[in-house]
Amino acid sequence: SLGGLRWKFHPSQLVRARLAFDAELMRSDGQVKGRIALGPGGRYQARNLEIHLPLSALPPGIAPRGWSGMLRAQLESLEIAPQATPRVVGTIEARSLRAPPPNGAAVGSYSVAFDAASTQAGKLVGQLRDLEGPMQVAGTLTLAADRSYVIEGLVAPRAGASQSVTDTLRFLGAPDAEGRRPFSVAGTY
Numbered sequence: 001s002l003g004g005l006r007w008k009f010h011p012s013q014l015v016r017a018r019l020a021f022d023a024e025l026m027r028s029d030g031q032v033k034g035r036i037a038l039g040p041g042g043r044y045q046a047r048n049l050e051i052h053l054p055l056s057a058l059p060p061g062i063a064p065r066g067w068s069g070m071l072r073a074q075l076e077s078l079e080i081a082p083q084a085t086p087r088v089v090g091t092i093e094a095r096s097l098r099a100p101p102p103n104g105a106a107v108g109s110y111s112v113a114f115d116a117a118s119t120q121a122g123k124l125v126g127q128l129r130d131l132e133g134p135m136q137v138a139g140t141l142t143l144a145a146d147r148s149y150v151i152e153g154l155v156a157p158r159a160g161a162s163q164s165v166t167d168t169l170r171f172l173g174a175p176d177a178e179g180r181r182p183f184s185v186a187g188t189y
Contacts, residue, residue, distance in 0.1 A: 002025060002027070003025050003027030004026045005025050007022065007023040007024070010022070013037060017040050018038065018040075019038045020037040020038075021035070022035050022036075023036050027053070027057065030052040031053075033049075033050050034046050034048045034049030035048060041082065043080070043081040044080045045079050046075060046077070046078040047076070047077055048075075048076065049073065049090070050073065050074055051072065051073040052070070053070070053071050054068070054069070055067055055069050055070070055071055055094070058071065061189065062189075065100070066099075066100025067097060067098065067099065068096075068097070068098045069095055069096045069098060070094070070095045072093040072095060073091065074090050074091050076090045077089045077090070078090070083145055085119065085123055085143065087124065088118065088124060088126070090113075090114060091114075092114075092126075093110065093112075095131070096109060097109065097133075105162075105165075106134070107133060108130055108131070108132055108133015108134055108135060109131035109132050109133055110129070110131060111128070111130075112127065114126045114127075123142050123143065123144050125141070126140065126141045127140060128141050128151065134158055134160075134161040135157060135161065135169070136155065136157075136158050137154070137155050138154055139153015147189050148187070148189075149187060149189055150184065151183075152183065152184040154180035154183070155180060155181055156178070156179045156180040157169055169181055
């Protein structure tokens with residue numbers, strides 16, 4: 001079940017060859033609302049998009065399997081088209097993340113911010129940072145037209161982090177003078 005859906009069709013957008021709706025999806029565990037448009041060639045656009053949903057409510061392939069937490073997004077604009085780099089202006093937060101069972105460890109909350117200058121050399125580059133949790137994180141999330149991503153930056157255990165977090169971060173190599181270790185994760189989505 002998706003939840004309750006309210007929408008308002010904007011027929012004036014048909015002259016621009018787009019189907020456009022103001023839509024609001026309401027669920028007991030969250031909501032999504034904003035202006036959504038579908039254009040020629042499978043181009044999707046959203047304006048003033050607000051998302052507040054548990055990771056478990058997202059379609060397969062969007063969130064890692066078995067993880068739990070909340071996704072919050074405030075996006076001024078979002079554009080997705082086949083074989084094109086996504087364009088985003090706004091902030092996406094993953095809050096109260098927990099690793100999959102059997103460990104189920106609390107991992108913290110993180111944010112990725114995109115501004116009008118985030119598209120660089122045909123790639124979308126967002127600024128990644130921690131909001132709270134056992135690790136201090138600062139880095140970037142880079143998305144490319146071929147649906148590849150790279151997350152890289154620096155990470156350090158926060159004061160009071162568990163021994164397991166500290167031990168895990170040691171696998172990343174020697175820390176710099178500030179106790180931060182470089183990390184990089186790449187893949188496709």
